[in-house]
Amino acid sequence: MRVMLRAKLHRATLTGADLHYEGSCGIDQALLDACDILPGEQIEVYNVTNGAxxxxxxxxxxxxxxRITLNGSAARHAAIGDLLIICTYVPMDDAVARAFHPRIALLDPDNRIATMKA
Structure with missing residues (x-):
């Protein structure tokens, strides 16, 4: 069993942060759809700007x-304008992993898809 990258939003620009919201990362629904990420799905957020x-x-x-937003305690890890990488991962058997291709959206500064790799 291997844990593989399933989807990635590359170089998303943070547009908002709300420390007092319950938590989470808000992502434009069009980007969620393009990368097949569901609301409530676990994601990893990597801040390119500060390393968090x-x-x-x-x-x-x-x-x-x-819109790309960080809420709750996550809001402490980034500032508006920071560049982020947002990823999801999935466990899969070795044979499946060797043929698998993640969905990768390379974003422009306005959080629109510049290039889609799938």
Whole structure:
């Protein structure tokens, strides 16, 4: 059994942070759909700007909004404008892993998909 990258939003720009919200990472619904990430799904967030790394779960922001937000304690790990990498992983058998291709969305500065790799 191997744990493999399943989906990645590469170089997302943080657009909002709310320390007093319950928690989570808000992601534009169009990006969730493109990478097949579900609301409530565990995600890993890597802050390219400051090196912080954290685990949380995804929630949907309005489709087409370009919104990427960190909420609750996660808001302490980034500032608006920081570049983030957001990933999900999945365990799979070795044979499946060798043929598997993750969904990777390379984002522009407005959090729109510039290139999709799948």
């Amino acid at each position: 790394r954290l685990s949380t779960y995804a929630i949907a922001e309005p489709a087409g909004s370009g």
